[in-house]
Amino acid sequence: MIPLLEAKHISKYFGVLKALDGVSISVQENTFHGLIGPNGSGKSTLLKVIAGDHYPDEGNLTFNGNDVTNHTPELRAQNGLNLKFQITAIFPELSVYDNILLSLQSSESFWNLVLSNSRASLHDRIMDTLERFKLVDRAGSLASELSHGLQQWLEIAMAVIRKPKLLLLDEPTGGMSPEERRATGELLLPIKKDCTLIIVEHDLEWIKDICDNLTVLDQGKVLDDGTVKHIESSQKVKEVYTSRV
Amino acid sequence: MSPIIKKASLFKKILYRQAGVIPIVEILLLILLIIIPFFVGDFLTIIITRMLILALLAISFELCWGYSGIMTFGQGLFFGMGGYAVALFANKADFVQLWGVIPIGLIVGMCASFLIAWLLLLGKRPPELIFIALGTLTFSYAAERLVAGWYWVGGGNGMSIFEYLRIGSFEVEPGRLFYYIVATILLLVYLTSRFLVRSQFGLVLAGARQNEKRLAFLGYKVQKFKAIVFCFAGAIAGLGGGLYAHHEGFIGPGNVGIGISTMAVLYALFGGAGSLIGPIIGVLAIESISFTLSDIDAVRGYWPIILGVILLVVVTFKQDGLLGFVVTQRERIGSFGILKATESKPSETSQHLKNEKNDSPS
Known part of the structure; x- marks a missing residue:
């Protein structure tokens, strides 16, 4: 089955800092995909690369069968790729x-x-x-x-x-109370039949409840990825989370 | 609360907010616009006509800054180019017909603004606010220097127009008829601009003013929207310049450059940016104060200083301008798009609810 989104060997530099180092992820249609990892692991950068806010220095990005690596954000949005920013970006x-x-x-x-x-x-x-x-x-x-x-x-x-075909949510429950987080999950679940979601989130319990697959990033690299069950039992992930989170 | 009642209450809120102070100010100014020539002499009518022409310049700036977030010092350039174009037609081709002056001003203003929009706005990367401001400022300055040193357009002395504006063979001298022509044009420009900024297109402009990047992520080609409104505003400024040149019988380097561009900014800030009526009030207030002060013997030598202090005080301490004394920020923002018959209006929804109540068994 052709994935809706495929990022291959994405690298992104900010000066000498390598924020993303050969990251590859694949997201199937009508699934909820979580991006987790410690602070500074490159989650938000990857999301911004997918949305077109940053362009990758290496690697390429395929969305809905088309290479969108150099597409502008507005072109990506017109093709059904939408981003919700980490810091709330509404029109006040x-x-x-x-x-x-x-x-x-x-x-x-x-x-x-x-x-x-x-x-x-x-x-x-x-x-x-x-x-x-x-x-x-x-x-x-x-x-x-x-x-x-x-x-x-x-x-x-x-x-x-x-x-949208693909919705990117950067910390959608940031700053919310537990009750609001629960309600946000309930609001998102019904859209699964129409939409694919990539979510960056710190709240592991919340993301485990609503996502089908998870990718764990650490220091700009993919540490592990797979189903929620697989990630829960991953020794590598446990080590990173117990040592740094 | 049922969804229908919720929708009804929402629209009541929106409609009540729309019916605010601005329409009252607009109607009062319209009445004043119609009757004022009957209460003042020819001299004051000519002075007020000049104010109305400058109001076109102020509206053109407001469309760029107050509605679209384009900080421009180029409106004086488009104004001056419109003026120079009609003066050239008058002097070199003896063409002074009103039906030609209007499109010449509009087209010259629009073409000049399109050229600048193409250079400054439509680049590969979205330009910074300061880049647009400095870019337009540079163009204005360069244009002022250019016309001041170019003998063919009168050099530093500018160009005089020796013939009056004409409608057919009828001469339109500055005075009451000229006033009503300008007032009608201003009214049409105002209504068109009002329609535009309150439309769904205006909503995009409001979005661009607040968060350009976010708007791009919604799929809008923001720079194109900005370029369109910039050209529309440039056309209005050019039209104003064309009328100004014929009204004053003169256009010079001082009507092209930074000075008049800055005045456009001040009109908007003084009257109240974020509304179309604010800049018109700004023009009327600033020009009236200038005219009154310059006529008082006791302050004749230093009235510009007094005017400068007044401008500073208002712009610094009343950032929403004179209009801010009577109009709330919420009303200024307003809402966008037109309530169509297919949408549920409060009255219809209420009626529907009443019918439902009467029909249902109690």
């Missing part, structure tokens, strides 16, 4: 409703945008998503007025509503 001076609308209308033609032709047809989808992410009561509020947890949900909602 727009209402919650308009944040979602902005995310959803990106494929509309120039004239549709100028004449506001598509808002009516997108309205129901926006309202449904707002309800699903428990944001409907705050639809008219500015995004900056939301709590941190709701801002994270808003950004996830902005990504999910676009029905």
Whole structure:
């Protein structure tokens, strides 16, 4: 089976620092794939390379059968690859409703945008998503007025509503309470049938519950990868986590 | 709460927020715009006409900065180029017809801004804010030096236009008719710009202003959107320059360069960036203060210093400008797109709920 995303021998340098050192991962369609590892292991860098925020110095990236190594972020997004940033990246001076609308209308033609032709047809989808992410009561509020947890949900909602083929979530539960983390997991699970997910997360228990496969990174290299069960029993992973986390 | 009630309350919130102070300010200014020539003499009508022309310049800057996050010092350049173009047509080809002056100003402004957008905005990498600001500043400065040293366009003396603007064979002298022509053009530009910035296209611009990188990750070609609005704003500035040259009967290096570009920035900041009406208020306020102060004998020698201090105080201590005294930040942000009949409006939803209630067995 051809994987949806395949990264081969990806290396990324920041000056003399080698953030990624020949990393290869393969992600199958409609699976949830977790990236874990200690701080500085290269998880977020790998996610940014996949999203197009950074370009790899070596290696190549295939998405949906196409080589996207040198594609710009907007081209990758247009082809169904979406990123939720580690630090919440919403539009603070727009209402919650308009944040979602902005995310959803990106494929509309120039004239549709100028004449506001598509808002009516997108309205129901926006309202449904707002309800699903428990944001409907705050639809008219500015995004900056939301709590941190709701801002994270808003950004996830902005990504999910676009029905991406591949969604990249960089620490989606960062700064959330245990209750919010649990609720975030419940929000994500139903999208599995339509979407593939790569998640970077520190909370091992949470990521084990929702992911099918895990890749463990350490010092810019793949330490181990496989099913959750395999990773749980991996001696190499245990050593890294007991010594540094 | 049922989903329908939730939707109804949401739209009530949005609609109530839309019906704020800005429409009242707009209507008051529109009324003032219509009646003012009947209450002032010809001289003041000419002064106010000049303010309305400068309002076009202010709107063009506001579209770039307040709505799209493009810090430009190039609006004076487009304004001046529009002015020089119509002056050249008037002097070299004896062409002073209004139906030609308007498109000449628009096209020259748009072409000049497209050239600069192509050089500064449409590069491989998204340019930094400061790069655009310094780039446009350099172009403005270079253009000012160029026209000041170019004899064919009048050099340092600029170009005078000796014929009045015409509609057919009818001459339009500066005065009431000229005023209403400019006021109509300003109104049309305002309404078009308002429509644009409140549309879904305007939502993209608002996104670009706040987080350009995030917008690119949503799949938008941000620089293209910016280039489009930059050209649209350049066309408006060019139109303003064309009208200015005919109204004043003159265009010179001082109407092209950094000075007038900076004034465009000040109009917006003084009146209140982030709205289209703010910069117009800024023009009216700054030009009125300048005119009044320069007419007072006691301060005639140093009125520019007083004006400078007033500008400094407002820009420093009231960052949302004069409009900020009456308009909240939330209202300024507003919402985008048009509520269409297919969307559930509060009244319809409420009616639907009432019907449901009446039909259901209690």
